[in-house]
Amino acid sequence: MALAHAILASLVDRSCTGYDLAKQFDGSVGFFWSASHQQIYRELSKLEAQGWIASETIPQQGRPDKKLYHVTEHGKHQLLDWIAQPCEPTPIKDDLLVKIFGGYVAQKQTILEELERHRQAHEEKLSTYKLLDQQYFQNPQQLPEQAKFQYLTLLNGISSETSWLAWCEQAIRLLS
Amino acid sequence: MALAHAILASLVDRSCTGYDLAKQFDGSVGFFWSASHQQIYRELSKLEAQGWIASETIPQQGRPDKKLYHVTEHGKHQLLDWIAQPCEPTPIKDDLLVKIFGGYVAQKQTILEELERHRQAHEEKLSTYKLLDQQYFQNPQQLPEQAKFQYLTLLNGISSETSWLAWCEQAIRLLS
């Protein structure tokens, strides 16, 4: 269900095309929801059919027409309703942890290499997040309201990547 | 794909029934993979058809027969192959963060209540994880190999819950 609401939350902020959304889901929205362009286009059709969003076709030369989507009143209402309903913390599904759990049957070197790869990936993500933090969110308490909310999603990314990085290092230490 | 491998990793450790697996996925295996009993039974049928696991039917009185599953050589090989293939960190999909991102359109009180609910849930999970840690994993460096791997999945749970808890507190502070 939440893909629909992630799209609504994005479109409420700013009207855009499926293509734009796909880029956002690959970037900043990706801090909290990931989706492929196929999923997004399909969901947009569905949301428009339901009347939660509406589109304006913008003709272009030399490339396919754009469809600029915006949230309708009905859609905004749906978003608010959804936000107001309590939800549970997301259950975990993590490939790496499955590998660790079953890791004793494999070669230790294999596991250590995988841990090192992940350590590096988390390190990189963390440093790009920290850069964004420095560039755009200097004085958190003085940010405009909307920016505070977006800042919090970035903070969560930083927090989660920091935690993963520390765990990878701990795991490598324990197994070495 | 990884549900199959999570099941294999569980069954390699100990042969058991679909029912047992469902319980494990609701408990310790749930640290890293969640699945419903329907999914598990379906996947077990598929894995057996593929010859990755095999079953032994154990007749019982007064209740349905048990099917005790164990991993075949072929299945173990598949697990090892899968572990050896590098994988990417799991992309995030988190309802609460979608709510936060779009949270500026809602009432602040609604958001704060939801954050508080989650703060509490993470606090509770963290304390049960810490209890397990104290009870079963006193001297990490001296654990038998297999236990080290399982311990690491618990450590990840502790790390992740700690991070979430701290973030919830930070978020509540920033928005209050």
Place this chain on the structure above:
DNA sequence: TCTGCCATGTAAGTTGTTACATGATTAT
């Protein structure tokens, strides 16, 4: 010339969710 960007989608297959279905045993 080749890569990447812009811009849209369809189709097939897999995975996950929700609801339905059964029925004895054990503990409160």
Place this chain on the structure above:
DNA sequence: ATAATCATGTAACAACTTACATGGCAGA
């Protein structure tokens, strides 16, 4: 009595993934 536990599944639907499909434009 009632609820929880043991033990298995089916069916329908929703969500997600992977592969396929098109085609011009801009920059290296």
